[in-house]
Amino acid sequence: MLFVLFLTFVLVAFWLLLSWHFTPFVLGCGVASVALTLYLALRMKLVDEESQPLHLSVHIVGYWAWLAKEVVVSTWDVTRHVWSPNKRVHPRVITVEATPQTAFGLMLYANSMTLTPGTVCLDVTHEKIKAHALTEDAAASLESGEMGARIRRLGL
Amino acid sequence: MESILSIISALCIGLGIFLGITGAVGIVRLPNFFTRLHAASVTDSGCAFLILSGLMLQSGFSIPTLKLFFILVFLLITSPTASHALAKTALDCGADPTPPPYEER
Numbered sequence: 001m002l003f004v005l006f007l008t009f010v011l012v013a014f015w016l017l018l019s020w021h022f023t024p025f026v027l028g029c030g031v032a033s034v035a036l037t038l039y040l041a042l043r044m045k046l047v048d049e050e051s052q053p054l055h056l057s058v059h060i061v062g063y064w065a066w067l068a069k070e071v072v073v074s075t076w077d078v079t080r081h082v083w084s085p086n087k088r089v090h091p092r093v094i095t096v097e098a099t100p101q102t103a104f105g106l107m108l109y110a111n112s113m114t115l116t117p118g119t120v121c122l123d124v125t126h127e128k129i130k131a132h133a134l135t136e137d138a139a140a141s142l143e144s145g146e147m148g149a150r151i152r153r154l155g156l
Numbered sequence: 157m158e159s160i161l162s163i164i165s166a167l168c169i170g171l172g173i174f175l176g177i178t179g180a181v182g183i184v185r186l187p188n189f190f191t192r193l194h195a196a197s198v199t200d201s202g203c204a205f206l207i208l209s210g211l212m213l214q215s216g217f218s219i220p221t222l223k224l225f226f227i228l229v230f231l232l233i234t235s236p237t238a239s240h241a242l243a244k245t246a247l248d249c250g251a252d253p254t255p256p257p258y259e260e261r
Contacts, residue, residue: 020219075202114197114237115201116201
């Protein structure tokens, strides 16, 4: 029930923010779309703690900062490989242990992996995550398992 | 103050455009589907972040900035999801993720 209320609040706030029109017609459209979205989300059984991370601690901000640094480093790595005339890429598939214990943690891990240029998550199970790495550096940083360990330390 | 913000904003947008072009060049130059996905991911994260940040600096504390911020947050969640969906589908359909060494274009 809490999740439904939270989702409703987020959807209403998002509609008001993006439209910023307060005429009855536009507000009516908003009510209709929020109701439809809620109905679909409930029907698809999407309303749970995985899609509504109400339990996140403030330490996630530290993780985001670290992730931002990783994205900068790997963007530079991939950019160099794209522009340099004689650099070969060494794509390979690697498997890393799925260190996070919760569904949300796994989602965060796989999403962070894919967000970082140079690595794309291919398949997720509760034990292993399969990923595709473009360069040696990208593969090495993923295999060090630091990202997973950091998410684990957040209690996810 | 105003001019410093404009300069930072111009730098962000310029660098963002460069990363966008990098992504496009990468899609042409890299050898197969999976490696091209990495080039697209440069555009997804770096380029989108820098251009949206640059625009936010232009518009200051206002409703458009808040909207841009939310667009950024949603992009950071949806674009990896789309990349992952593409990669997983390609793998499930039997695409080879690690082809033999390729000829330079």
